[in-house]
Amino acid sequence: MKGVLLVNLGSPDSPTPKDVKPYLDEFLMDERVIDVPKWLRILLVRGIILQTRPKRSAEAYSKIWWEEGSPLIVISERFTTKVRSKTALPVALGMRYGSMSIKKALQELKGKGVDEVLLVPLYPHYAMSSYETVVVKTMEVQKASFPEIRITTLPAFYKNDKYIKVLSEAIASGLKDIDYDHILFSYHGIPERHIRKSDPTSFHCKIDGSCCQTNSVAHHSCYRHQCYDTTERVKAFLNLPDDKVSSSFQSRLAGDPWLKPYTDYEFERLAKEGKKNLAVITPAFVSDCLETLEEIAMEGKEQFQEAGGAEYKHIPCLNDSDPWVELMVEWIEDWNKKEVLPV
Structure with a gap:
């Protein structure tokens, strides 16, 4: 059975230093974000950056936080809900960083009988610190916990x-x-x-x-x-x-x-x-x-x-606008019916 995994960046659980710190730690310790030897990354991130950045970042998040939660999470959830309403395939939402993990999203799909997944990194362009790290992390999780699931990745769609x-x-x-x-x-x-x-x-x-x-x-x-x-x-x-x-x-x-x-x-x-x-x-x-x-x-x-x-x-970004939702559904249906991906 086929299913779809949408993946976005992620967000702290709240705009507080307590929740921002572990989120930043996971994000900045990613070797595709700060691509230096691990010992130096630990020194930079945990020895320097995380000593002051969580408070400043929490203040920034507080300025844009919505009553429903992180704008990125809320918008991504709205987008996912709309996509689900227009396709018969199971659709799960995961985040590269934070508590809404890729593993949880794949587990959700597995629980619905999915053994073939279209991975959709929600980034138009290819970069090692965005698109690539989503793909690599998903494949690591698949290999470790879901070896029975086959994954196909939507290409960067910037020129479609x-x-x-x-x-x-x-x-x-x-x-x-x-x-x-x-x-x-x-x-x-x-x-x-x-x-x-x-x-x-x-x-x-x-x-x-x-x-x-x-x-x-x-x-x-x-x-x-x-x-x-x-x-x-x-x-x-x-x-x-x-x-x-x-x-x-x-x-x-x-x-x-x-x-x-x-x-x-x-x-x-x-x-x-x-x-x-x-x-x-x-x-x-x-x-x-x-x-x-x-x-x-x-x-x-x-x-x-x-x-x-x-x-x-x-x-504003495309967010959960109807034309963007409809285009994503079209790509999903093309893959489902004809194994065709956008170029």
Whole structure:
């Protein structure tokens, strides 16, 4: 019997340092997130970061926490409920980090008689710290606890034409009530070394401004290329002028080169160049979360306006919108009936 496993990032159980600390420990101790030797990761995470970060992160979570719980969890659950209502296949929701584990989700599917699973990492782009770690963790859990279950993985869908249509139309709807001077596509940042580590050729990805435009097998696992490609595809679909669109990367750790340009620097640059009305979209996420609701919708607005900007709008992620639900159901049904996955 077939079933579907949706996997998103995860969240602390509450916006308190007590619950944020173990969540951050699991997240930051992931070797695909902080990819240094384990002894150094332990020193950095448990010896330094977790001494102060849980309190700051808990304060940030408190700003965006909903009455029902973590926005990421609530939105993912709403999305899952809608998908379930439109397919006869069992659908379970798991999180890469936190108490809603992948193991619990697979156990739920097994309890319903499922022995063949479509794994859906809820990330449009391939990155070792997001898509890849979900796949690797799921396979580890499957091997250790569910060897009878066969798993097929949905590919990164950043360039799928139907996905681009759904994303573009959602962006167009969000642009209706702002007379924008500029649209900023802000993607989650990753260390530059992750790009090179994910390059199967070991030589193509130079992050030099040209390699992302030069065709290569490396693009199948190059997060940077895929982000810029998403921007270009949406720009073409909506016929947006080149001079009103740009891409940037948010979130980074100090002392380490991450993908540039940095989003917070772009807020200041755009404002100082005379851009008064800014729209921001965060296409690395399908569900609004701490990085979109606090870092972009709140902090980003403050940074842009302090630098001289005026109107600022964060356009929500796809969340549990009906077109996004319907597209996911279409992919599920294609796999169920024809073993076909989106490209």
